[in-house]
Amino acid sequence: MKIDLPKGVRTFNPKESFILSWIEKSIEDNFKLWGYEKVILPLLEYYDAHKNVLNEEILKNTFRLVDRYEGETLILRPDFTVQIARYIASLQEKEFPVRLYYTGDVFRYVVPKGDNLYEKKQIGVELIGVDKIEADAEIIAIAISSLKKLSIENFQIDVNNVKIFKAITKILNLSQDQTKELFLYLKNREIYNIQAFLKDFDVNNKIKDFILNLPKLNIKADRLKELAKEYEDIEEISNALKELIVIYKILKEYQLDEYIVFDLCEPREFSYYTGIVFEIFIKDFPKIIGYGGRYDNLLSNYNGNHPATGFAFDLLAIYDYIIKTIEIKNEKDFYIIDTTEDKKLAYNIAKNLRTKGYTVARDIIKRDIDLSIDFAFKNGYKNVILITVENSGKKVYILKDKNKKEEASLEEILK
Secondary structure, eight states: OOOSOOTTOOOOOHHHHHHHHHHHHHHHHHHHHTTOEEOOOOSEEEHHHHTTTSOHHHHHTOOEEEOTTTOOEEEEOOOHHHHHHHHHHHOSSOOSOEEEEEEEEEEOOOOOOTTOOSEEEEEEEEEESOOSHHHHHHHHHHHHHHHHHTTOOSEEEEEEEHHHHHHHHHHHTOOHHHHHHHHHHHHTTOHHHHHHHHTTOOOOHHHHHHHHHGGGOEEOHHHHHHHHHHTTTSHHHHHHHHHHHHHHHHHHHTTOGGGEEEETTOOOSOTTOOSEEEEEEETTOOSEEEEEEEOTTGGGGTSSOOOEEEEEEEHHHHHHHHHHHOOOOOOEEEEEEEOSSOOHHHHHHHHHHHHTTOOEEEOOSOSOHHHHHHHHHHTTEEEEEEEEEETTEEEEEEEEETTEEEEOOHHHHHO
16 A cells, blocks of 8 residues: 555645744734735536636646546646636626735646646735735735735845837737747847747837847836837836836835836736736846736736735745744743652643643653653743652652753743
8 A cells, every 4th residue: 555645745744734834823913914815725626617717828738637426527726816817707796996815726747847836835915906016016015014024134026017029919910829939038038039030020120129128127216217218109118117117216205115126028828818917026036026016907808897906925935934934933832741650730731721721732642751741842832841740749840951840830831
């Protein structure tokens, strides 16, 4: 019998699980401070509900199974945003704005090697029913404040606007295949291939220069303002750049502008984005830890047409960073070792301490006292309570480290 796990999934031991839960709770607490409410969504959805919404690449990598009751094809959740959109569309009564947050797993097939897992842990927010740039700024501000709450400071948020790429597509009159080709060159910053691609298009050199320079446009706000003026005669591009400037101004009011860089050559992977998009990086750390953006047309695929924006953190990427840089201790309060035959005193001490909110565990295994004390401190207990019999009476000791034992009164322990 095989007792190991299939490739593509993993178990988190108690220490790892504690750190993951600590990260998740810290972020959740921050989401609540911004007025977001938790929604718990099912792991399974109908394939047909999402097949026309998710792009081809994501659909190809969904995990599917057959509903034995109805015979319908089901999928394991591949993406939270489309699931939120489906949920909002299903509501009979809707009041906007809707501020929701979620946490859980998404499942996509990847080649299961190294850190590539089938299940990814995400936590994120969605703001639905607001089309103002201020909503996009709020989403980015929540991402920044969440990372600061985790004591992560050395991060950068690369902000872009999908409308720039939509404008290029329109100006060049690109087919769907041509759009994919050009965007792949842009994403990989292949300047030679971009140049070769553009040579057959009959458009003015100003447009060609703008597209050719996109791979180099990882810029700050001052350069962004210059570009908006420089391309004022190309309305779609200028307006898209001006939206980025508005985002910057609002984040400056939040005093969060230091974390913002504008990367104008980074189209997001999902086809449903319509405006501001962003990716979150930690400096000198190889993984993207979060991403998001505006998706004003997504809900129209289900029912209604409501503007929306949101983002998600990759919890496992943040976890991988945290365990290398920040010490998170799973400290517990009391470990009780009772060497007497009658355990009533241990039961009463444990009960009273728990009613006061302390974590308490008892040593209910037969072994040498020193081994039990070592076990307690090794496993993160701050205090050991030792109950022994001396001169026909019970004695209670408290240890704050394994080499220092002090007699204690019950009043002192229970105060």
